């Protein structure tokens with residue numbers, strides 16, 4: 001497959017990158033891809049097991065490879081993991097693409113993600129951890145985004161409808 005993604009979704013855990021990405025891809029009639037799923041396929045195990053067996057640094061290395069591969073050669077809607085933008089290399093890879101920042105408030109993200117969501121970083125004290133992550137990451141999401149869309153109080157399909165209307169052909 002060649003080409004470049006129609007849209008790349010970034011934002012905090014719980015912003016809806018995976019679910020809104022699927023809805024947007026269905027609406028546009030293009031394939032959907034999620035770098036977290038690519039990482040799990042490469043590693044042959046779920047993300048929590050990668051964190052336990054090899055640690056976060058190894059996960060981030062797999063993530064950099066997954067982002068480079070997908071951004072460079074995928075013609076659909078691409079969702080990244082919430083921490084992907086922490087790597088300068090990944091932010092650089094997003095330049096020139098249509099990047100959508102899905103904005104979610106802290107309170108809504110905590111409600112959506114909850115406990116035991118399969119996100120190892122949020123297994124303990126999700127509210128405090130998410131606050132720390134949001135404070136650190138929001139400027140980075142904003143720095144890579146070409147579109148910004150609010151998600152609080154709206155369904156993934158409603159958010160996808162707005163993105164579809166805003167995307168350049």
Ligand SMILES: Nc1ncnc2c1ncn2[C@@H]1O[C@H](COP(=O)(O)OP(=O)(O)O)[C@@H](O)[C@H]1O
Nearest residue numbers: 012013014015016017018019112151154155156
């Ligand atoms: N706009 C939304 N409104 C309500 N719940 C949502 C919305 N977007 C996602 N969710 C729910 O929040 C949880 C996390 O969504 P997900 O798509 O996995 O987010 P992300 O990939 O950004 O971490 C899922 O249970 C999903 O159904």
Ligand SMILES: O=C(O)C1=C[C@@H](OP(=O)(O)O)[C@@H](O)[C@H](O)C1
Nearest residue numbers: 012013014036081082083119120
């Ligand atoms: O915020 C993060 O650092 C992470 C977010 C997760 O993806 P979502 O943002 O899709 O939940 C996943 O990549 C991993 O658990 C690490």
Ligand SMILES: [Mg+2]
Nearest residue numbers: 017018036081
């Ligand atoms: Mg996701």
